[in-house]
Amino acid sequence: MPPTGSPMMLMVVTKQGTALMSNSTVDLAKLRCPDCGTTYLDFRRTGRLGCPYDYVVFRSGLLPLLDRVQRAKQHRGKRPRILRETIEDHGEIRGLRLRLKQAVEAEDYIQASQIRDLIRSKERQNGS
Amino acid sequence: MDLNDLATRNGEWLRGDGSEADIVISSRVRLARNLADFPFCSRGGELEKREIETQLRRTITEINAEKPLVFFDVGHLTSLDRQFLVERQLISREHASAEGSRSVAIAPEEDISLMVNEEDHLRLQVLHSGYSIRQCWETINKLDDAIEEKVSYAFSEEFGYLTACPTNVGTGMRASVMLHLPALAMTKQIDRVFRALQKIQLAVRGLYGEGSQASGDFYQISNNITLGKTEEEIISNIEVVVPTIVNYERTARRGLIKENKQTLHDRVSRAYGTLRSAQTISSEETMQLLSSVRMGVNLNLIEDVGIDLINDLFIHSQPAHLQKLEGKELEGEDRNVARASYLRRRLAEGRTNGEKRANIDPSAQ
Numbered sequence: 199m200p201p202t203g204s205p206m207m208l209m210v211v212t213k214q215g216t217a218l219m220s221n222s223t224v225d226l227a228k229l230r231c232p233d234c235g236t237t238y239l240d241f242r243r244t245g246r247l248g249c250p251y252d253y254v255v256f257r258s259g260l261l262p263l264l265d266r267v268q269r270a271k272q273h274r275g276k277r278p279r280i281l282r283e284t285i286e287d288h289g290e291i292r293g294l295r296l297r298l299k300q301a302v303e304a305e306d307y308i309q310a311s312q313i314r315d316l317i318r319s320k321e322r323q324n325g326s
Numbered sequence: 327m328d329l330n331d332l333a334t335r336n337g338e339w340l341r342g343d344g345s346e347a348d349i350v351i352s353s354r355v356r357l358a359r360n361l362a363d364f365p366f367c368s369r370g371g372e373l374e375k376r377e378i379e380t381q382l383r384r385t386i387t388e389i390n391a392e393k394p395l396v397f398f399d400v401g402h403l404t405s406l407d408r409q410f411l412v413e414r415q416l417i418s419r420e421h422a423s424a425e426g427s428r429s430v431a432i433a434p435e436e437d438i439s440l441m442v443n444e445e446d447h448l449r450l451q452v453l454h455s456g457y458s459i460r461q462c463w464e465t466i467n468k469l470d471d472a473i474e475e476k477v478s479y480a481f482s483e484e485f486g487y488l489t490a491c492p493t494n495v496g497t498g499m500r501a502s503v504m505l506h507l508p509a510l511a512m513t514k515q516i517d518r519v520f521r522a523l524q525k526i527q528l529a530v531r532g533l534y535g536e537g538s539q540a541s542g543d544f545y546q547i548s549n550n551i552t553l554g555k556t557e558e559e560i561i562s563n564i565e566v567v568v569p570t571i572v573n574y575e576r577t578a579r580r581g582l583i584k585e586n587k588q589t590l591h592d593r594v595s596r597a598y599g600t601l602r603s604a605q606t607i608s609s610e611e612t613m614q615l616l617s618s619v620r621m622g623v624n625l626n627l628i629e630d631v632g633i634d635l636i637n638d639l640f641i642h643s644q645p646a647h648l649q650k651l652e653g654k655e656l657e658g659e660d661r662n663v664a665r666a667s668y669l670r671r672r673l674a675e676g677r678t679n680g681e682k683r684a685n686i687d688p689s690a691q
């Protein structure tokens with residue numbers, strides 16, 4: 199678990215599910231997936247991602263890589279006919295839940311309660 | 327279906343029929359898929375892998391209730407059986423050598439195989455004899471739809487189907503055709519063909535995915551890129567080049583017949599002679615000689631053996647197949663001796679059958 203103030207705590211998950219840091223330059227070397235524990239450096243060493251959510255967490259590092267290797271950055275092919283949830287909205291609530299967990303562990307109860315409210319309102323939006 | 331039954335047959339990909347089958351050996355489409363709620367296989371613990379297996383096995387069984395697939399627990403197979411499945415192209419080398427809980431579901435005709443817990447949670451494969459890449463895509467697309475109705479795949483609006491390695495992300499699709507190109511290899515035009523293919527983002531590999539020196543002059547051509555193109559575009563790209571390469575190969579064969587018939591005839595006859603008389607022979611040499619004989623049969627330079635038998639021998643002379651057919655484990659030199667004796671026997675039987683056919687033919691006229 200990264201300590202308070204580490205890059206993970208600065209992560210905001212936007213509506214598009216984009217992982218952004220509050221400052222515009224992302225320190226890729228410090229990125230770590232809160233879900234599976236894979237770091238960006240692990241990924242660069244092995245070439246393998248740890249979980250689907252890594253595509254959200256490491257997005258800023260993946261984009262130039264995909265541009266180089268695949269010469270594309272946007273999927274144009276088939277999509278599920280019954281789309282339950284994409285990694286983006288999956289990431290949104292999941293990301294909030296992780297931030298909640300971190301806030302609780304850091305004993306930042308004010309932030310925790312704010313995040314909890316946010317999750318509830320999102321869940322209502324999604325009709326779940 | 328048991329693996330020993332499979333050993334005596336020659337499998338879908340070397341059945342030797344279908345469109346352009348003298349040059350296009352087989353067509354294949356693979357799709358990589360992952361379940362949304364689990365880490366990828368390299369990060370997954372044994373418990374998670376078992377859960378993935380249970381869930382996918384249930385789904386696969388449900389959707390194929392009428393034509394059941396047969397499951398093999400790859401983790402519990404002997405290394406000989408795993409190698410056997412690799413030789414038949416039913417599992418990948420990575421799947422054979424991976425760790426932990428993993429399995430494969432195979433259709434009795436061997437045209438469908440579904441690998442569970444390879445690098446991705448699910449790798450679907452449809453493989454047909456001859457040139458039929460579009461039918462492969464249609465079959466696999468339906469299969470994928472049916473599975474998708476029952477499980478939640480990891481999918482992103484931006485990146486498409488999410489895979490453990492970003493080189494597969496997007497469509498998760500590899501479409502490939504296996505070509506037999508002995509004349510292009512012999513006339514040293516093959517490198518030029520490859521360079522042209524690389525420019526349009528197609529990759530070339532050997533029979534079992536190895537590098538440039540292709541075993542038995544078998545070359546696998548597949549899409550390099552999985553993101554930013556539709557599945558239809560990927561298939562079309564391959565459909566554009568395959569007929570062209572087939573034409574090059576035919577032209578090269580005609581050229582060899584026209585200008586170097588003696589040399590060519592000598593080469594295929596020597597290859598045939600060696601296979602019929604060798605006392606010990608490696609797998610690699612066998613592949614190379616069979617390749618010459620296969621072309622010789624296609625060009626009617628060898629007339630007393632059928633193409634089916636030659637196709638058969640390509641797979642049956644592979645190490646794991648040979649050991650299964652002989653019913654015992656064979657190492658190194660023993661295996662080469664057994665291979666030579668197997669080839670002598672099969673080719674002698676093939677010739678007798680060929681002569682019988684030749685004897686019957688005139689009387690039928």
Ligand SMILES: [Zn+2]
Pocket residue numbers: 231232233234235236248249250251252
């Ligand atoms: Zn992760």
